[in-house]
Amino acid sequence: MxxxxxxxxxxxxxxxxxxxxxxxxxxxxxxxxxxxxxxxxxxxxxxxxxxxxxxxxxxxxxxxxxxxxxxxxxxxxxxxxxxxxxxxxxxxxxxxxxxxxxxxxxxxxxxxxxxxxxxFPLVYGTSYHALKQRGQLKAGETLLVLGASGGVGLSAVQLGKKMGARVIAAASSADKLALAKQHGADELIDYSQQSLKDAIKTLTKGQGADVIYDPVGGALGEECLSCIAWSGRYLVIGFAAGPIPNLAANRLLLKGAAAVGVFWGAFAQREPEVNADNFRQLFAWYAAGEIKPxxxxxxxxxxxxxxxxxxxxxxxxxxxxxxx
Ligand SMILES: NC(=O)c1ccc[n+]([C@@H]2O[C@H](COP(=O)([O-])OP(=O)(O)OC[C@H]3O[C@@H](n4cnc5c(N)ncnc54)[C@H](OP(=O)(O)O)[C@@H]3O)[C@@H](O)[C@H]2O)c1
CATH class of the missing domain: 3.90.180.10 (Medium-chain alcohol dehydrogenases, catalytic domain)
Incomplete structure (x- = not known):
């Protein structure tokens, strides 16, 4: 072969x-x-x-x-x-x-x-596990997705909308943001042009984002804890930018917030039945055309x-x- x-x-x-x-x-x-x-x-x-x-x-x-x-x-x-x-x-x-x-x-x-x-499987499997089991995302909450036009990012935008969240997509160019918009994002932030922290504060009237989905890491990841809501969940997905962010524990304390690790491959091995349940839902949405890579x-x-x-x-x- x-x-x-x-x-x-x-x-x-x-x-x-x-x-x-x-x-x-x-x-x-x-x-x-x-x-x-x-x-x-x-x-x-x-x-x-x-x-x-x-x-x-x-x-x-x-x-x-x-x-x-x-x-x-x-x-x-x-x-x-x-x-x-x-x-x-x-x-x-x-x-x-x-x-x-x-x-x-x-x-x-x-x-x-x-x-x-x-x-389909890897990115939707990761994002659904992240938002559902790890992030406990609820309808009506605000979800911030970094790297929102990338593989896992775009799936998180679609799934966030499916789960009833207000989705703020953040990415590094207007073209990338246009793609996130086509896939359902409600608000857009170009972090190559504006401060992520300031933009989130404006869009959430100072409240911050309830759940933050971060596959990018680096300096952007570190900025996230400055714009997380009270009782928010910062999801550690990956470090596409390279550096692993140093998270400020004082900000977690002040916001009663949590930094939550997500490792879908290990979850799928350790909790195969929950993962299978996730995929029953994901394939049903996919077959119905409600989500699509x-x-x-x-x-x-x-x-x-x-x-x-x-x-x-x-x-x-x-x-x-x-x-x-
Ligand atoms: N935790 C898990 O279970 C799990 C599962 C799958 C993937 N991951 C991780 O998630 C991350 C993203 O994976 P992916 O497949 O979605 O990748 P991808 O399609 O390349 O998307 C990554 C995004 O990160 C942003 N980015 C910022 N700096 C970058 C840089 N220096 N190089 C490349 N991209 C950069 C880019 O968006 P902008 O240009 O808009 O910033 C890009 O769209 C990886 O670290 C991967 O290992 C984790």
Whole structure:
């Protein structure tokens, strides 16, 4: 099969697209003909050896796929050849075939565009868990989303609206904010042009945001605790900007607020039933067309290094997928 191979840790340009043997599978595994592979910021980190999850070269990057099941191991009961599935695999996705443990495979509702659906599980799984279990977002509350045109950010905008919140989208350009607006954001803040803290204070009449969804981190993350509401929840999603924010504990005290970590992958493993409940709701909304990933570009396998470069250089809006 053809695959994108990381033979040495480094930049996207060091990836090689080549033939390699199909991955071997075990009794509890499922072999998938890949229709779409999700591209996420952690893929950029993992090929450089900078992600919390380490992979030893040679490996194939790509943490999530959708496609059609080709064969199943003898212990697999509820999925069969021919089924359409989404699977989470950590690595192995940027290839014509991928093997996933059945515990991390989800049957997909019929009628979905499989390549588009590849962009769904990780970002919506993360954002729904963040807003529902970790942020306890309630209808009528104000939700601030940073990096609101990015992968997880745009899904948080859509889900925040679905959950009845007033959504304030914050991003670094007018184009990115226009996209967040198309996906339901009520208010917009361009943090390359205005102070996040001042803009939030104006938009909330001095009250601050009840829930803050932060996949960006750095200096912006640190600013968030200056514009959080009484009893607010600051959700630590990621650090796309690079630096990990140093949070001011005094501000948490003064606002009776909480800083709450979100680690969807670990949650999905530790609390599989709650995660499955989340996905029942998410797939129902997706199948009904009420939420939908915005795939701004599809890349071939040969273009996969470019996909990672575009993500690294902050050129991606919404989601991108690799379609073998
Ligand atoms: N906690 C979890 O379970 C979980 C799950 C999935 C992802 N994540 C994390 O969430 C973060 C975002 O992931 P994603 O897939 O949504 O990425 P993405 O699509 O690239 O979005 C990240 C956003 O961050 C902003 N940004 C600010 N500085 C940046 C920089 N130097 N480089 C790149 N982007 C920068 C960009 O928006 P502006 O230009 O508008 O600022 C961009 O839209 C990552 O840190 C990822 O590891 C966490």
């Amino acid at each position: 053809k695959a994108v191979i990381c033979r040495e840790l480094g930049l996207p340009e060091q990836l090689v697209v080549d033939e390699m043997p199909s991955p071997r599978m075990g009794a509890g595994d499922v072999r998938i003909e890949v229709a779409g592979a999700d591209v996420n910021f952690p893929d950029v980190l993992i090929i450089q050896g900078k992600y919390q999850l380490k992979a030893q070269p040679p490996f194939v990057p790509g943490a999530g796929v959708t496609g059609t099941v080709l064969e199943v191991g003898e212990k697999v009961k509820h999925i069969k050849a021919g089924d359409a599935v989404a699977a989470l695999i950590n690595v192995g996705g940027f290839a014509e075939e991928a093997v996933a443990n059945v515990a991390f495979c989800m049957p997909l509702p019929s009628g979905l565009d499989l390549a588009e659906a590849a962009a 915005f795939v701004s570009r599809r890349y071939t396998l040969a273009e996969a290094p470019q996909a990672l470069r575009d993500m690294m250089d902050r050129r991606v809006t919404g989601k991108i997928v690799v379609t073998p």
